[in-house]
Amino acid sequence: MDYEKFKQLIKREMMSRDIWKDTYTFQVNKNIRGQSKSIFILDNNKKKYIAKYFNYTEDIDIKINENDWQNLKSINDYLNYLDENFAVQIEEISEGLALKKRCFTRYVIASNETTNVFPKVYFNIEEINFDCSVGGILLEEAINGLTLEEYLRNLKCDKYIKIIECINFLKIISKKMCEYFSKDFVHRDLSPDNIMIIDDSNNKDYKIIDPGVVKIVSRNSTKGRVKFCKDSYSSPEQYLGYGSSVDFTSDIYILGIVIYEFITGINLINRFYKPDILPHNEINAMLDRTVEDWFYEDIEESSLIDRLYTIIKKMLQCRKEDRFKTIESFADVIETLNLEGDDIND
Secondary structure, eight states, X not given: OOHHHHHHHHHHHHHXXXXXXXXXXXXXXXXXXXXXXXXXXEETTEEEEEEEEEESSTTOOOOOXXXXXXXXXXXXXXXXXXXXXXXXXXXXXXXXXXXXXXXXXXXXXXXXXXXXXXXXXEEEEEEEEOSSSEEEEEEEXXXXXXXXXXXXXXOOSOHHXXXXXXXXXXXXXXXXXXXXXXXXXXXXXXXXXXXXXXXXXXXXXXXXXXXXXXXXXXTOOOOSSBOOSOXXXXXXXXXXXXXXXXXXXXXXXXXXXXXXXXXXXXXHHHHTOBTXXXXXXXXXXXXXXXXXXXXHTTSOOXXXXXXXXXXXXXXXXXXXXXSOSSHHHHHHHHHXXXXXXSOTTO
């Protein structure tokens, strides 16, 4: 991507909306992730915004000369051009582009409706011709902090401290999950690299980022077998490619994988992976054996720790109906993990 052109485009769009300041500077985001390429907008060297470009056409291996690109302002223009000039499966290409645009639209809808959960989007353009491609752009708030993945990688403390940290994390994240589920969303990609930690004077908060593959339950427009998550952080149904049929229990399962790793350093899906075998079945079979042994290693049992593990076991059930019945019941159970009322070492 031509980042200099992208900077000019974003500055022009920000100026047209009267949100540009002469003190702002740009910084290319070298951590390329997900579906987008991005740049930060800094104010006095502090990240204030992040501008993202979602290239809908980048995976289509058809060379179009730059002069012809000038006339392709939309997805329809692009499809018509391909249909007229190349022998291609236009229906298949059209379906792929429609999915990418839906992901972009869902990203914006989820961000705008749940700003306490996801970063706020200040503006977006769903279709734009940029740098010999068609895509979408958005400007959202930049979250200054570490991803949970980065935080856990550097977390050096005993297991008791990790459990306290994990319970505080669960109390906050369960409330945020209640909020976005109440708006009809399922995240589908709730991995440690999609959770940002905001640490303000030791009062941690969390933002869930990159809602590009959220499912809007009432719409359910995704067809066929599609996987929207990382294998290492997946529910059984998503791992098998049934991403279109997931509900809130799928996010709860993934969160179970995350918090088990938070405490033990072990990603259970990776640990139990074998070719042609569903690792989730192996996990389920070992919840009262090896998985439990790893959890209790180097700690003494207590009522609080026992309740936490009981919750994790319920989160990691293979059958969706064996997990929590409602997101509210899950959040209520998390609230019973009372650090002030329990001695973690009792």
